[in-house]
Structures are given as C-alpha cells and as structure tokens.
Amino acid sequence: MGVIEQSGILAIATRLQRLSERMRKDGLAIYKAHGIDFEPKWFPVVYTLHMKSQLSVVELANEIGYSHPSTISLLKELEKLKFIKSTKDKADERKRLLQLTEKGKAMIEQMKPVWEVMIAATTPLIDTKNNLMKAIEEVEHQLELQSFYQRALSLMAANQAEKSADQ
Structure with a gap:
C-alpha cells in the first residue's frame, strides 16, 4: 500500500x-x-x-x-x-x-x-456493495448543503471557541 x-x-x-x-x-x-x-x-x-x-x-x-x-x-x-x-x-x-x-x-x-x-x-x-454512483450522488448532495470549505471553517471556529473556553 x-x-x-x-x-x-x-x-x-x-x-x-x-x-x-x-x-x-x-x-x-x-x-x-x-x-x-x-x-x-x-x-x-x-x-x-x-x-x-x-x-x-x-x-x-x-x-x-x-x-x-x-x-x-x-x-x-x-x-x-x-x-x-x-x-x-x-x-x-x-x-x-x-x-x-x-x-x-x-x-x-x-x-x-x-x-x-x-x-x-x-x-x-x-x-459493488457500496455502489459508487450512489455514493457520489450522496457526497454531491452533502456538498450542496454545505461545502467542504464551509465545513472546515465551522470546525476550526468550534475548535477555536473550545480553546478560548478552556483558557
């Protein structure tokens, strides 16, 4: 691998x-x-x-x-x-x-x-067991709801808020 x-x-x-x-x-x-x-x-x-x-x-x-x-x-x-x-x-x-x-x-x-x-x-x-076309459609739908970038920003903001709360 x-x-x-x-x-x-x-x-x-x-x-x-x-x-x-x-x-x-x-x-x-x-x-x-x-x-x-x-x-x-x-x-x-x-x-x-x-x-x-x-x-x-x-x-x-x-x-x-x-x-x-x-x-x-x-x-x-x-x-x-x-x-x-x-x-x-x-x-x-x-x-x-x-x-x-x-x-x-x-x-x-x-x-x-x-x-x-x-x-x-x-x-x-x-x-296959995890049908690629269905999986792609599901991921595309999730990205329409919220982009990869927006998801990452939300997580970074949450992590930052958590760090601030701990201090």
Missing part, C-alpha cells in the same frame, strides 16, 4: 482524480479501438448538447457544472474541430447559442454503440 492509500480520507481528492484519469485514459482507448477520434474531456459538452440541442454558454456551464473559463476552453476546441457551432441569440446579441453541427451529430451516432459498451463495462465496476 502506497503513501496515498495509507493517508486515508486526507487523500480523497487525489484518489478520485486518479480514478478519473484512469477511466478517461481507458475511455480514450475504447473510442480509438472503435475508430473514433474523441477526447473524453469533450463528453460533457457534446452529450449535453445532444440531449438539450441548444444552450447558451452560461446554461451549458451550469448544466455540466464547470466554471465558465473551463467551459469556454472546451468550446474553443470543439468549434475548431467543427463538432459544435455558435450563433448569436436574436433576443440578446451578447449571448451565444451553442448546438451540435452535422459533423457533431454524425459523431454522436457513431458513438452511441460505444456508449452502450462503456455502460456494460462500467456497470459491474461500480455496482
């Missing part, structure tokens, strides 16, 4: 990142094995536009849970590859509306059978 594994909960973000990187690397290999040139990092944008057909940049960023700058970075890559296009909103010219191009839609059709394979391969990985 390595140092990171021994550190337990202290390294949860590191362990989740490591797991994510491993899944992304294998996802890339699966796409390549099917002759699809697609980066897993593009998935949230492409899939969301597949499901919602047209969104503003802000709506898309909110939908995928990414910061505006991170979303813009992905959008630039996808526009350069001509997988997505943007048009100005007729009601508000400051707003860009995003949608898949015909090339993007064709790519989705090519990827649908691959997604079925990915779902079939991933399901037994996460369907």
Whole structure:
C-alpha cells in the first residue's frame, strides 16, 4: 500500500482524480479501438448538447457544472474541430447559442454503440456493495448543503471557541 492509500480520507481528492484519469485514459482507448477520434474531456459538452440541442454558454456551464473559463476552453476546441457551432441569440446579441453541427451529430451516432459498451463495462465496476454512483450522488448532495470549505471553517471556529473556553 502506497503513501496515498495509507493517508486515508486526507487523500480523497487525489484518489478520485486518479480514478478519473484512469477511466478517461481507458475511455480514450475504447473510442480509438472503435475508430473514433474523441477526447473524453469533450463528453460533457457534446452529450449535453445532444440531449438539450441548444444552450447558451452560461446554461451549458451550469448544466455540466464547470466554471465558465473551463467551459469556454472546451468550446474553443470543439468549434475548431467543427463538432459544435455558435450563433448569436436574436433576443440578446451578447449571448451565444451553442448546438451540435452535422459533423457533431454524425459523431454522436457513431458513438452511441460505444456508449452502450462503456455502460456494460462500467456497470459491474461500480455496482459493488457500496455502489459508487450512489455514493457520489450522496457526497454531491452533502456538498450542496454545505461545502467542504464551509465545513472546515465551522470546525476550526468550534475548535477555536473550545480553546478560548478552556483558557
């Protein structure tokens, strides 16, 4: 067991990142094995536009849970590859509306059978005694109620108050 594994909960973000990187690397290999040139990092944008057909940049960023700058970075890559296009909103010219191009839609059709394979391969990985997807949903919900930072601040304040009371 390595140092990171021994550190337990202290390294949860590191362990989740490591797991994510491993899944992304294998996802890339699966796409390549099917002759699809697609980066897993593009998935949230492409899939969301597949499901919602047209969104503003802000709506898309909110939908995928990414910061505006991170979303813009992905959008630039996808526009350069001509997988997505943007048009100005007729009601508000400051707003860009995003949608898949015909090339993007064709790519989705090519990827649908691959997604079925990915779902079939991933399901037994996460369907354990402690079902990973359910655990992630529970943690995300808890973080919506109170962020990790807010929780730490509350504990630090309580510890400080306890020290003051002891003096």
